[in-house]
Amino acid sequence: MSDHKLVVDGQNFSLRTGPGVCATDGRQVTTDIARAGDGLYSVIVDGRQHFVSVSPPCDGSLTACTAGLTFRIAVVDPRQLPAAAANAGSEGVGQVRAPMPGKVVAVLVKEGQSVKSGQGLVVVEAMKMQNEMRAASGGTVASVAVRPGDPVAAGDILASIA
């Protein structure tokens, strides 16, 4: 048997798995998992079949789709628990990231400039729409990571507020 901690859509779950069985919430059920392609699994839980498609992680979470439902699932490696927790706490506080791939069309602030909560920092264009990325809280611009014309990928840091 092996134990797993998972975070499913923000909720914590403990899961114990063994050959042909698993237990969660104190309830044990029979299971059978077959691989059906790259990231595709046929999972039988108590005789009932589920077809699940798993996508590679973004921000540490997997995306699992089954029967028109989408779950965000983080499988927490027990050996990395403290690190993961620390990371989760530190991330994103003062960093403004690109939510989608696009192109920087304007940088509205300079390093060292003080900004208010909600103030526009960088404008990113994608699919003919311009999106203003704003400060989540007031502070001082610690760094600006992009210049107008730069292409950005989803998750790239645009600026940091200290």
Place this chain on the structure above:
Amino acid sequence: MSDHKLVVDGQNFSLRTGPGVCATDGRQVTTDIARAGDGLYSVIVDGRQHFVSVSPPCDGSLTACTAGLTFRIAVVDPRQLPAAAANAGSEGVGQVRAPMPGKVVAVLVKEGQSVKSGQGLVVVEAMKMQNEMRAASGGTVASVAVRPGDPVAAGDILASIA
């Protein structure tokens, strides 16, 4: 520039390829090939784009599909030309192979038995249909490679006629 011999649907072609160009039938055209996935290619010939899907070889030939058309193409490696030719000549003469995956339901002949052209040798069942594999020419059954109940894959030898 490199030279290639190809057999397309039974017809021989010579093809000379170089960076951005190719020549066949004495006519040179500009080309550009981009990979668009596993076995998928965007091929631009004289400015015109073709989307081609290439499947792994069966019996030495690739299957290439484009715009609703299917080509069987063998790319002949010049170093292996004599061998390939010899192989092509020897293949299939007295061998009876399974044309599709299935299950052997009956073997109608024995080793050493003399058979006439068209005589039934082995019955293979697939998709609820029974198919009798017959001798292409008369002769003696040199060997029978299967027994009733055996599963067979496409291309497996069922029997040989000498």
Place this chain on the structure above:
Amino acid sequence: MFRKILIANRGEIAVRVIRACRELGIPAVAVFSEVDREARHVRLSDEAYGIGKAPAAQSYLNIERILDTAERCGADAVHPGYGFLSENAKFAEACADRGIKFIGPPASAVRAMGIKTRAREIMSAAGVPVVPGALTATARPSEAAAIAHELGYPVMLKAAAGGGGKGMRLVGGPGELAGAWAQAREEARKAFGDPAVYVERAIVRPRHVEVQILADEYGTTVHLGERECSLQRRHQKVLEESPSPLVERRPEIRGRLYDAAIAAARAVSYANAGTIEFLMDEEHRFYFLEMNTRLQVEHPVTELVTGIDMVRQQIRIAAGKRLEFSQEDVQPRGHAIECRIYAEDPRLGFMPSPGFIRRMSMPDGPGVRVDLGANEGWTVPIEYDPLIAKLCTWAGTRQEAIARLRAALRETSVEGIATTIDLFRALVEDAQFQAGDVDTEFLERELPSTLARLPEASGSARLAAMLACVKWTKEQAGSKTVRPARAGSRWGRVGRRSMLGDWSRDE
């Protein structure tokens, strides 16, 4: 309405029924054999349960196992689809015994229509024209010879318990009769456990025209127009359309055809969906062939022209609802054609071609309906029937529906296994098909010349294909191993072979 419906079938028809259930707000339960665990009907169901090993007798035909599963998951109705248990009166009765509703006609109607000689008697009594010949099976060859002599050759010998082309023999003259009679009996005995055979006049170059009916459990019976299914191989349909091009040209037939169909259904107190099949001879006389007491593979063409969802109606009727429309509300519009995409190689006499589907693309867009029963990356099993998808087109006229079909076929591809797609590509170019002028023997008679009508490749496309293959070969040389195709070679070298057995009865 039902709490939950179990679908005792697989493939595209199971998917079709799942959709109808879901639209009615009823959870749909799929069942699957070991080789179907990743099948499309399983993926699209609300719940799915394994019911046994790959051979159908151990899974999809296992009545006990299926009904146990239905009870366990709380299903109060079962939809049988077509084939498998759909025309099995015992299954209908077993459902009733367990208090589970069988979504189909009463067992009595299934049984009456299952025995061909009995069906002929009932139809004859109801005034529905049957093919001239005996109403009962003949016990001796001399009796058969006497009937044949009276009818005039050619005659057809048919299994009394039969269907699906089994135990059937065409007899051209008196000299062939005794041998054919013995063969037909033996085939019928093997296939149905009953050697009984009867004699009919053989219809030369017949056309297959059928009428779809729907009847509720209160005696209201309506028809949904006719379909023509003359394009067949091995007595199995390959392409169907509605309306029939023949009936369109001879509209005076239509009323009589519909009246005969309604009379046939009433004669067996029919309820739910059913089809009365007719043969039409060269003088456009029609004769009762058989009644299919279930949903047909080709029901989509009727749905496309009438706008009526037949599976929804089946479920409503089984739930004891009255028909929600009258005959006058059935107003067909335009023309629809269905192509059955089989995993078979038309170039090798429709040899089965199960195996791994490496890549697949199906058309979409206006006037196109696809009922897909397979997936890319899935292996078509060797155990079941070879129908992997149905491609239908609809348009205002037959000519436009054919043009649309030609365009849709250009976008249709299945790589890894052989299919009938190329056959349809050739058919849409065939002048006789375009003229709507085909009989049930057309396809086997004209196949080689039809296939020769496949569109020619342009030099530019061929050159692009060659360049892609050179590129692919270079890439493979760079990597370590060359994996051959996984299964289903259409190019396997074979000696001459022929079809021996044949399809079991599922259309």
Place this chain on the structure above:
Amino acid sequence: MFRKILIANRGEIAVRVIRACRELGIPAVAVFSEVDREARHVRLSDEAYGIGKAPAAQSYLNIERILDTAERCGADAVHPGYGFLSENAKFAEACADRGIKFIGPPASAVRAMGIKTRAREIMSAAGVPVVPGALTATARPSEAAAIAHELGYPVMLKAAAGGGGKGMRLVGGPGELAGAWAQAREEARKAFGDPAVYVERAIVRPRHVEVQILADEYGTTVHLGERECSLQRRHQKVLEESPSPLVERRPEIRGRLYDAAIAAARAVSYANAGTIEFLMDEEHRFYFLEMNTRLQVEHPVTELVTGIDMVRQQIRIAAGKRLEFSQEDVQPRGHAIECRIYAEDPRLGFMPSPGFIRRMSMPDGPGVRVDLGANEGWTVPIEYDPLIAKLCTWAGTRQEAIARLRAALRETSVEGIATTIDLFRALVEDAQFQAGDVDTEFLERELPSTLARLPEASGSARLAAMLACVKWTKEQAGSKTVRPARAGSRWGRVGRRSMLGDWSRDE
């Protein structure tokens, strides 16, 4: 008929036009920018040629390059689709100069309808009701204030050259006018190179109802019924249906609506396909909004209920053919709904979500029409509009069409990028949508509570998802590298952000 047609567009609408060409037996030529080389419209075309770099100005808006390509490949007609050059009178004229037929209305009609104030004048003169307000632009804020005072607040400022929500400002009272007037002018100047702005009364909670018309080049004009498109975000449509649920409830409006549409088309000597858009106020009075002088994104719902292939008709009309049917032949049947599947995240204020499509599945079967503009394994470019597919359902009634849509959405998935699929899943559960009781502001007003209506997961499905993720993680630990998702994270952490600019005019 034409020898060859070049389609000056991309995505699903280019695919749609390719199909119509092919059904008419006309070769269809696709063009593509550098990032679209592997796009679906390129794959499905008969011929395809590159026309430049990714930014539209260097490819899909490059008139010279497009017409050079048409000449080079022998195309004698161009179909502009929607967006890009479809409502560009200069393009229509450039086509004419080169002897290439522009498949659309006369340049004069495009021009007349392109200037909103001019269109209002023409409509007013033709007796078509327009929103009360000025017919001409106001040069000074004081003039605007006087008009607003006379109309009564709230009023709407609109760009004279405008469309697509740009240069538009809602003004609640006199104090806001001067500021809004300056902003609207600046936005109009930037977007259209023309700062002219005019004043209209603001319609409160308006519904968007539009009438599709078809006119041949000989003066015959017919309508194909109405569509309702009240579900919008940022003045852009998200879901459309035909017929309009409002008009269905108030059938006395219908005749006047159709008469107004026909009068509008005749007033500009319209030919080809066009749409007259109306706003409807809470008292069900309707007002001319604008005329779209091209094919609309939402034309499939009209095709589904009327059975008329609109792109086929467009091509026939442009080839100088007369309409092949009369007004009496247009007999709508049932109800159709279209969902626009955008690469946008409805949970993040419809933030764009271009990127790599890892996996995709679309529904098929009865009453479902998909117009797909993307492929699995393809990267949705950042340069163009975010429409990747249209999902339509048809059924006999609106209620059944919604049930079918719910079932179809269950089978619809796009993995790798965020899409509006979940929004539609929530919408079909929304009581107001089900009642057909929504206005153009509904979606932005009710989005959070609508999204909260997404169906809940069962414990069994969640457990299966967890087990699959544990399995996936183990498999990855076994292999060497873990590749992150390629692009298009919907989970990227962002500060608060808002939409700044907006869509350029393509619906």
